[in-house]
Amino acid sequence: MHIIQFDSYFNLTSNFAKLILPSPLLIEREGTITTGERRIRLVRKVREPVGEALEEWKVYCKLAKMFDAKGFDYKNVFEIFDEAVKVVKAYNNVDAKRVYSGEDFFADKKIKFYRLNPEKFKGFESMRSKNYPFILFTFRSKYHFLTNEATGKSETLNRMKEAGPFFYLNKEDAARLKIRNYDEIIVKSKAGSLNGYAFISKRILRGYVGAHFHFESLLINKLFPLEFDPRAFTPNFKCVAVKIIKRKK
Structure with a gap:
């Protein structure tokens, strides 16, 4: 199998x-983005791409021309969007x-207003056991985005106090386990084990x-077993039962 990668980093x-x-970076391209809520947002180019970087559609058109394929004579990205x-x-x-x-549109739906009812949710307590008494959950950092390829290259963002790869613990739990900020700990689940550093948080x-x-x-997904939601068929990368061990120096 041959993998061809388009990327800026x-x-x-x-x-x-x-x-x-x-x-090209997002600021170096024209087009639209359809968000998770299916809102279509316009993107305007701020500067030209650096070096030999090309927007993907231009590469596809060049490749199609090499194979004498028809229907790829686009002059700009608007023509592609108009066809879509x-x-x-x-x-x-x-x-x-x-x-x-510049007007907003929604794909596959119209703007509607609904009365929202709370989803019935039993919680995660059933996950706990004597051997795995803690519930680990994953969340986003305000200093980083997704898998960190771009934001991780920012010296400013990486200097932020809570921007590192930590396990965040409750103050009382940390005191009981005799764990302090930046102590090295081991977090284990039924699926795997990871070494990391503790950060005590009021949240x-x-x-x-x-x-x-x-x-x-800190490849946190290694702690999660391969389980899929029965309705959405998405993998569980959100919550898992774990135990915490303070690593001996």
Whole structure:
């Protein structure tokens, strides 16, 4: 299998790629982004791409031309979006010209207002056991984004006090386990084990441990068994029962 990677930075995926093509940053490209709420947002180019970086659609068009493929004679990204609006059912209610004039649209739905009812949720207490008395949950850092390829290169963001790859503990739990800030600890689940550093936080409730999922140096998903939600069919990377051991010096 040959992996071709489009990216603006070298990252873990680069180790597996047979070919790496430089991709422009978001501020170096034109187009639209459809968000998780299916809102279509316009992106305007702020500066030209650095070096030989090309937007992906331009690479595809060049490749299609090499193979004498038809239908790839696009002059700009608006033509591609306009075609998608016409042929993709989810975008049928979208006006491409109005989107490019700065107006918001939603793919596959209209703006509606609903009365929201709380979801019935039993909680995570059933996960706990004598051997694994803590619930570890993952969350985002305000200083980093997703798997940290871009934000992790910022010296300013990496200097933030709570921006590192820590296990966040409740003050009372930490005191009982004789753990202090920056002590090295071992966190174990039925699926795996990780070494990391403790950070005591007022935001963490007793019996819980928090961890960010952004860091290569703390591959938190190793603690999660391969389990899928029966309704959404998504893997559980959110909560798992663990135990905490203070590592001996």
